[in-house]
Amino acid sequence: MSTNVAVNWQRDFGIDKENYPNFFSGKDDLTRSVPQAHVLRHAFDLLDLDGILCTENTPLIYFKQVEKITPDKVWKLHRQFWNHGGAPILVLISRDQVHIYSGMSRPVSNLFRHVSPCVKRRGSGHSALSYQYA
Numbered sequence: 001m002s003t004n005v006a007v008n009w010q011r012d013f014g015i016d017k018e019n020y021p022n023f024f025s026g027k028d029d030l031t032r033s034v035p036q037a038h039v040l041r042h043a044f045d046l047l048d049l050d051g052i053l054c055t056e057n058t059p060l061i062y063f064k065q066v067e068k069i070t071p072d073k074v075w076k077l078h079r080q081f082w083n084h085g086g087a088p089i090l091v092l093i094s095r096d097q098v099h100i101y102s103g104m105s106r107p108v109s110n111l112f113r114h115v116s117p118c119v120k121r122r123g124s125g126h127s128a129l130s131y132q133y134a
Contacts, residue, residue: 009093022054039086046084059087069094078107
């Protein structure tokens with residue numbers, strides 16, 4: 001797992017094991033009965049993920065905490081995520097930003113010049129609904 005930069009990110013996104021039994025916070029959560037467990041294990045290893053949310057037995061969102069979101073880091077992670085092809089959505093979480101990337105679109109090295117796929121966090125203690133678009 002990566003550095004814990006956004007302490008309550010799961011709460012901010014409204015994710016808890018009780019309401020989302022198909023949320024996995026690490027490889028230890030994966031049992032033999034979990035569909036596509038091999039894909040999820042590989043994703044945890046390859047991308048050093050902090051969580052995976054599945055729906056209908058399919059990976060939907062990969063979550064990764066990073067200390068700081070930089071163009072170089074995004075380019076590398078988005079490329080690895082896109083090549084892996086395990087889930088359609090990658091969410092990068094830092095202390096003050098959330099970036100959302102599609103696995104359906106090819107990584108672009110100069111993405112930051114064209115769009116800002118960023119949601120800024122207003123502060124700790126707020127729910128995911130209090131995020132504002134950059």
